[in-house]
Amino acid sequence: MSNSAEGKKVPQVTFPIRRDNEWQSVTSNELFADQTVVLFALPGAFTPTCSSTHLPRYNELAPVFKEQGVDRVICLSVNDPFVMQAWAEDQHAENIEFIPDGNGDFTRDIGMLVSKNDLGFGDRSWRYSMLVKNGVIEKMFVEPDKPGDPFEVSDADTMLHYIKPDVTLPARVSLFTKPGCPHCTRAKTLLQENGYKYEEIKLGSAGLSYSTLQAVTGKGTTPQIFIDGQLIGGADELEALMAER
Incomplete structure (x- = not known):
């Protein structure tokens, strides 16, 4: 080739x-x-x-x-x-x-x-x-x-x-959520209001469980948010981070 x-x-x-x-x-x-x-x-x-x-x-x-x-x-x-x-x-x-x-x-x-x-x-x-x-x-x-x-x-x-060699890439955001979780909804709203696109990983779908959540995040509650591979935490931690930016 x-x-x-x-x-x-x-x-x-x-x-x-x-x-x-x-x-x-x-x-x-x-x-x-x-x-x-x-x-x-x-x-x-x-x-x-x-x-x-x-x-x-x-x-x-x-x-x-x-x-x-x-x-x-x-x-x-x-x-x-x-x-x-x-x-x-x-x-x-x-x-x-x-x-x-x-x-x-x-x-x-x-x-x-x-x-x-x-x-x-x-x-x-x-x-x-x-x-x-x-x-x-x-x-x-x-x-x-x-x-x-x-x-x-x-x-x-x-x-x-x-x-464009110096292009700024958008942040890669992933969050673990579960159905009916109000804090998950709050986290998604915060991301949307601040212009972040995100990948949502829903517990209970495709075999994902709390064991998956614990294995990946080390936490047992939702949401758990990652930005560019770094674990931010839950909705409160995300809110604090957004307030700083």
């Missing part, structure tokens, strides 16, 4: 897609002309790294990309339109535009089509990201040619820091 596509125009193809349960088509020209676009490509919908890390971080940082002049953030994979639509719904990635390259035409023309026959996948995209301005590829971050599925340079943070 190489960065040989930098400075070239994106491949001109037509993508069959599904919108509102109907077949439609979108062209490369519609996606890239007269726009600044960040595209990240990955081996497959619903696969572990793609679902847990690659896509979620781009979705999380998409508003920051747009603050830096990016018009759209596109996720591309050599999957059929039904699979990509189902994955988009499963991921709740409302900030990302999903483009299925089912026949691999775009991926082949850009030199990123690889065989994954050993995994039973057939032909798929190599993992990469690129910044495209008015249809011309300014920058590509292509994963190194190593066995397996390397994920070292095509992440959202690397692309964002290329666009």
